Every structure is written in structure tokens, then in C-alpha cells.
Amino acid sequence: MNQLFIEAGTLLFVGMVFVYAFLGLLIFIINFVLAPLAKKFPDPVVQTKVKKFVSKSTLSNGVSPAIVAAITGAVTQYRQQHTNLSINKTHLKAKQ
Amino acid sequence: MELLNTLWQSTGLANFVFGQVIMMSVGGLLLYLAIAKDFEPLLLLPMGFGAILTNIPLAGFTEAGGLLHYIYETGIHTGVFPLIIFMGVGAMTDFGSLIANPKVLLLGAAAQLGIFATLFGAIALNAVPGIEFTLKDASAIAIIGGADGPTAIFLASKLAPDLLGAIAVAAYSYMALVPIIQPPIMRALTTEDERKIEMAQLRHVTKVEKIIFPLAVLLATIFFLPAATPLVGMFCLGNLMRESGVVDRLSSTSQNELINITTIFLGLGVGSKLSAEAFLNIQTLGILALGAIAFSIGTAGGVLMAKLMNKFSKIPINPLIGAAGVSAVPMAARVANKVGLEANPHNFLLMHAMGPNVAGVLGSAVAAGVLLSLVG
Numbered sequence: 131m132n133q134l135f136i137e138a139g140t141l142l143f144v145g146m147v148f149v150y151a152f153l154g155l156l157i158f159i160i161n162f163v164l165a166p167l168a169k170k171f172p173d174p175v176v177q178t179k180v181k182k183f184v185s186k187s188t189l190s191n192g193v194s195p196a197i198v199a200a201i202t203g204a205v206t207q208y209r210q211q212h213t214n215l216s217i218n219k220t221h222l223k224a225k226q
Numbered sequence: 227m228e229l230l231n232t233l234w235q236s237t238g239l240a241n242f243v244f245g246q247v248i249m250m251s252v253g254g255l256l257l258y259l260a261i262a263k264d265f266e267p268l269l270l271l272p273m274g275f276g277a278i279l280t281n282i283p284l285a286g287f288t289e290a291g292g293l294l295h296y297i298y299e300t301g302i303h304t305g306v307f308p309l310i311i312f313m314g315v316g317a318m319t320d321f322g323s324l325i326a327n328p329k330v331l332l333l334g335a336a337a338q339l340g341i342f343a344t345l346f347g348a349i350a351l352n353a354v355p356g357i358e359f360t361l362k363d364a365s366a367i368a369i370i371g372g373a374d375g376p377t378a379i380f381l382a383s384k385l386a387p388d389l390l391g392a393i394a395v396a397a398y399s400y401m402a403l404v405p406i407i408q409p410p411i412m413r414a415l416t417t418e419d420e421r422k423i424e425m426a427q428l429r430h431v432t433k434v435e436k437i438i439f440p441l442a443v444l445l446a447t448i449f450f451l452p453a454a455t456p457l458v459g460m461f462c463l464g465n466l467m468r469e470s471g472v473v474d475r476l477s478s479t480s481q482n483e484l485i486n487i488t489t490i491f492l493g494l495g496v497g498s499k500l501s502a503e504a505f506l507n508i509q510t511l512g513i514l515a516l517g518a519i520a521f522s523i524g525t526a527g528g529v530l531m532a533k534l535m536n537k538f539s540k541i542p543i544n545p546l547i548g549a550a551g552v553s554a555v556p557m558a559a560r561v562a563n564k565v566g567l568e569a570n571p572h573n574f575l576l577m578h579a580m581g582p583n584v585a586g587v588l589g590s591a592v593a594a595g596v597l598l599s600l601v602g
Contacts, residue, residue: 134349137361142342145596149338152450152592153331153585159442160328160435168432 241283245502252500253277256395265402269375269493273394276497287498294498302383302390302495307488308376309460314485315376315587316464317477319555321439323581326428329535330547330578334585336531337551338593340371340524347516356508362386365597367513370397371520372590373404373552377457379496381594385602391499392510396517404557407518408525408549409565415529416545420536421569423544425578436469443588447595453602454595461591524552528582550579553586 256274348364532548
């Protein structure tokens with residue numbers, strides 16, 4: 131019985147020391163291996179987001195109002211034609 | 227008349243032994259807890275049903291040739307089922323909050339105190355007549371304090387297969403009781419001001435870090451604790467499948483279909499160990515009592531460590547997240563969040579508590595490895 135208690139005590143000590151040491155090693159790995167890696171290889175997703183944002187802002191700033199108006203006009207025209215077409219189609223279907 | 231007698235002898239009613247009736251009621255109780263109380267239903271339901279099947283007279287479910295016998299021998303005796311479940315848990319785990327705040331790994335380590343301190347309790351129980359725990363039995367019981375079902379079943383199947391039923395029932399029951407067991411301990415060990423502490427927002431963790439982390443953990447385990455590689459290895463495999471992003475199908479299978487299928491069989495297999503002769507003894511009561519103590523000590527260990535870290539850290543740490551150092555993912559983290567909200571309605575600790583929570587999973591796997599290599 132006493133022998134078992136001593137063994138349990140040793141296990142408590144050795145076990146806790148080992149668990150702390152092992153997880154401590156992981157802290158070391160995260161701080162000194164992973165964190166520098168993260169700086170070296172940042173997420174590509176974040177980069178593309180930034181690019182998109184930048185390109186949008188340059189567009190709205192750098193494009194002349196005339197071109198914007200032309201594109202708007204073309205889009206509206208296309209939409210009108212498209213809806214007309216679809217209306218015609220539905221009419222045709224209804225007639226059939 | 228002879229025929230009638232033979233027919234009567236082949237009915238269950240004629241062959242019931244009192245212990246079997248009790249164990250069927252235990253199975254019924256587990257079903258009730260699962261269905262009516264929502265206590266870990268995924269495992270307690272098949273486990274409770276398994277307990278009923280096991281105790282049917284004449285059916286021979288657990289004898290050689292019986293279904294539950296094969297399920298137990300193939301999946302639990304070999305340790306395969308808990309390992310497959312661990313892979314699924316790995317595929318569900320996001321180490322982001324842990325990598326963002328690596329100090330919380332110390333909380334995951336502190337909460338393992340529950341495991342090692344309970345060893346003493348188990349040995350001390352040998353003073354009670356009728357209980358005789360060897361160091362192997364004591365280790366298998368103590369792992370309940372890790373609050374990690376698969377780890378407990380894995381270790382028990384290796385160190386004390388006879389006690390597996392009671393250990394699994396205790397482990398899963400207490401995991402379901404985390405919201406009841408933990409808060410009083412957390413409140414008793416912290417002051418109102420400590421519970422109100424708000425924590426700084428976590429930094430962004432990149433994909434590269436998340437991919438390298440499981441590999442680094444595996445490498446450290448290979449170097450320093452090969453006995454834990456079955457558990458840690460499967461866990462890291464699951465996690466790598468998740469984070470690599472190239473095998474979404476495998477990742478999704480291991481965290482859904484595979485883990486579900488395995489859970490059914492694991493529950494039934496554990497249920498097969500709930501036979502009258504294995505469960506109805508004073509040792510089971512001892513195991514249930516020790517499990518509760520292990521949980522409480524683990525919670526206290528985590529909270530006290532977090533208090534200590536808060537004293538010495540420049541960045542404030544809310545001691546409540548220490549309680550999440552016992553695994554029980556994500557229940558323990560939710561409890562930390564809830565108790566934190568009670569003290570300060572603007573304090574959301576969930577993400578901060580997930581760090582120690584997943585650290586606890588690693589910690590209990592490491593503790594299991596230590597016990598396996600020193601006692602097994």
C-alpha cells in the first residue's frame with residue numbers, strides 16, 4: 131500500500147512535469163517557428179482581398195465620368211433588350 | 227407437459243438473474259438520460275441499449291459468436307474505435323485560438339492535475355474492503371479527469387479492460403455534467419473582479435501556421451513520447467486533413483459519417499461491458515466517486531493556473547478560461563463563456579476559452595501517453 135502511494139506520488143510528479151514540459155515545448159514551437167513562418171508566408175486570401183479593394187478604389191477615382199456614363203448607358207440598353215427578348219419569348223410561349 | 231416445460235425454460239422470464247434485471251435498468255437509466263435529459267445522447271443512447279442487449283438471458287450477445295462480443299473485440303479491445311473517433315475530433319478542431327495565444331497551453335497542462343492527483347485517490351480507496359485497485363487500474367480510472375471520452379476508453383482498454391464499462395459510463399456522464407460540476411468551483415476560486423476581466427482580441431492565424439502545427443505536434447510526440455503517438459497521431463491526421471484544404475472530402479467524412487458510424491459501435495461495445503458481474507460491485511461506486519473528484523481537481527488546477535498567469539502576465543487573462551483546460555470540447559469553453567457573461571454581460575470568452583480547451587485535448591492525450599509508458 132505504502133509502496134503504491136510512493137509510486138502514485140512519483141507518477142504525479144513525473145507526469146505533471148512531463149505534461150508541462152511537452153506543452154511548453156509546443157509554446158516554444160509556436161512562438162519561434164510558426165509565428166516567423168506566418169510573417170514570411172501571409173495568407174494569400176488576405177492579399178487578394180487587399181488587391182481587389184485597391185483596384186476598385188483606383189477605378190472609381192481614375193476613370194473619367196464620360197466613360198462611366200457610356201458604360202452605364204450600354205448596360206441599361208442591354209438590360210432593356212434582354213427583358214424585351216424575354217418578354218417576347220414569354221409572349222411566344224403563351225401564343226403557342 | 228415436457229414440451230411446455232422446455233418452452234418455459236427457453237423464455238427470458240425463466241432465466242432472468244437479479245443482476246441482469248438491475249443492469250437492464252441501468253441501461254434504461256442511460257437511455258432516459260440520453261433521451262429526456264440530453265446527456266451526451268450520441269454515446270449514452272447506444273451504450274444504454276448495448277447494456278440492455280448484453281444482459282438478455284440466453285441471447286449470448288457477449289459470448290464468443292455474439293454480435294457485441296465481435297464489436298468489442300474488433301473495435302475496443304484493439305483500441306481502433308477510440309482512435310478513429312480521435313481522428314474525427316482532430317478534423318473538427320480548429321487550433322486557431324490556441325496558436326494565436328500559445329500561453330494557454332499551460333492551462334491545458336494544469337488541468338491535467340485532475341488525472342495525476344486522482345491516482346492517489348484510487349490507491350487510497352484500497353483501504354475500503356472489497357476494493358483492490360492496482361496501479362494500472364488506478365491510472366485507467368484517473369484518466370476520467372482528462373474529460374476526454376475516447377482517451378479514457380483507449381487507456382482503459384489497454385490498462386484495465388475489466389473496468390472499462392464503469393470508466394466509460396463515468397467519463398461520459400461527468401462530461402455531460404460539466405455545466406453543473408464546473409461553475410461552483412470556478413466561482414469559488416475567483417473574485418468578481420477577476421471574472422469581469424475582458425481579454426484582448428486574438429491575432430489572425432495564417433493557413434501555413436495551421437498546416438504546420440499538427441505536423442510539429444506529431445514530430446514532438448515522435449521524439450519525446452512515442453507511447454502517445456496512436457492518440458496524437460490520429461488527432462493530427464484529422465487536423466491536417468482539415469487544415470490542408472486539399473482533401474475536404476476525407477475531412478468531411480472523418481468528422482461526419484466515419485465518426486458517426488464509429489460512435490454507434492463504440493457505444494454498443496462499451497455497453498457490452500455493462501454486464502452484471504462486471505458492473506455491480508463496490509469498485510464501480512469507487513470509480514464514479516473518483517471520476518467526480520478528478521473532474522473537480524482538473525477544473526481547479528486550470529483556474530488556479532490561470533489566476534497565477536494573470537498575476538504575472540502583461541496582457542490580462544480571465545481565470546475562468548482555465549476551467550476549459552479539461553478537454554470536454556466545446557462544453558467546457560461554453561461554460562467558461564457563460565460564467566464570464568454572468569459577471570460582465572459584454573465579456574465574450576468563448577474564443578479565448580477554446581484555446582485552453584483544445585490544449586486540454588492535447589494535454590490529456592500526453593498524460594495518457596505518460597501513463598501508458600510508465601504503468602502499461
